[in-house]
Amino acid sequence: MIETENPSSIRLDSIDINIIRQLQNNAKITNKDLASQLELTTTPIYERVKRLEKLKVIETYVALINPVKVGKGLMALCMVRLEKHTKEKLAAFEKHVANIPEVVECYHLAGQYDYHLKILVRDMNAFQHFIVNKLSTNENLANVQSSFVMSRITDTTAVPLTEES
Missing domain, CATH: 1.10.10.10 (Winged helix-like DNA-binding domain superfamily/Winged helix DNA-binding domain)
Structure with missing residues (x-):
């Protein structure tokens, strides 16, 4: 219970x-x-x-799609640093990335970088277009460090549970 x-x-x-x-x-x-x-x-x-x-333990039900099968074969992980960290600037950046379809995950971080973004695009040309025409249009962007996924080792949406959870 x-x-x-x-x-x-x-x-x-x-x-x-x-x-x-x-x-x-x-x-x-x-x-x-x-x-x-x-x-x-x-x-x-x-x-x-x-x-x-x-109780929102189960938030929703979804279909998990293979990105390669739908033409999104390049996954990039972007570490983003902002120039200013006011409440308004953070909210504006979050609203900005929430409206970019290629950004499938965004996490606000503590540490060296401010945000971690997971990006799904067709190829390197599409990634360049994403950076130049979508992400970098936010005036508060100070630095973006991108890495490209070569292979997925583990990839799950399952939350690990034990009876002590």
């Missing part, structure tokens, strides 16, 4: 964890198949999934 310690942390029991593991592996699994795999009946599984959704 789910217990809440504070608004941002939810304690999950072994059934919740197993439900989440199964859904992370296959979000299209039916409640009936999920109940069968966990040796429970459909109704409690349905109720637990709905509760996990209501």
Whole structure:
């Protein structure tokens, strides 16, 4: 059963964890198949999934697309440093990158760089176009350090869970 310690942390029991593991592996699994795999009946599984959704433990369901298959074969990781760090300048940069489709992930960092961006584009020409015509149009940009992914070693969206989570 789910217990809440504070608004941002939810304690999950072994059934919740197993439900989440199964859904992370296959979000299209039916409640009936999920109940069968966990040796429970459909109704409690349905109720637990709905509760996990209501508590935003399960935020959404998505289809994961192979970027190469849809013509996005170049993945770049960009480390970005800004000139100014006022609340307004940070918010403006975040709004700017949130509106660029090639930016599929953006993280605000502590440390040497301010942001880490994951970029998916067709090829190096498309990356150059992205840098020149999209990213660098933000006037607060001080430095961009880019690396290009040669191969994916691990790539998962699954959150690792244990009963101590």
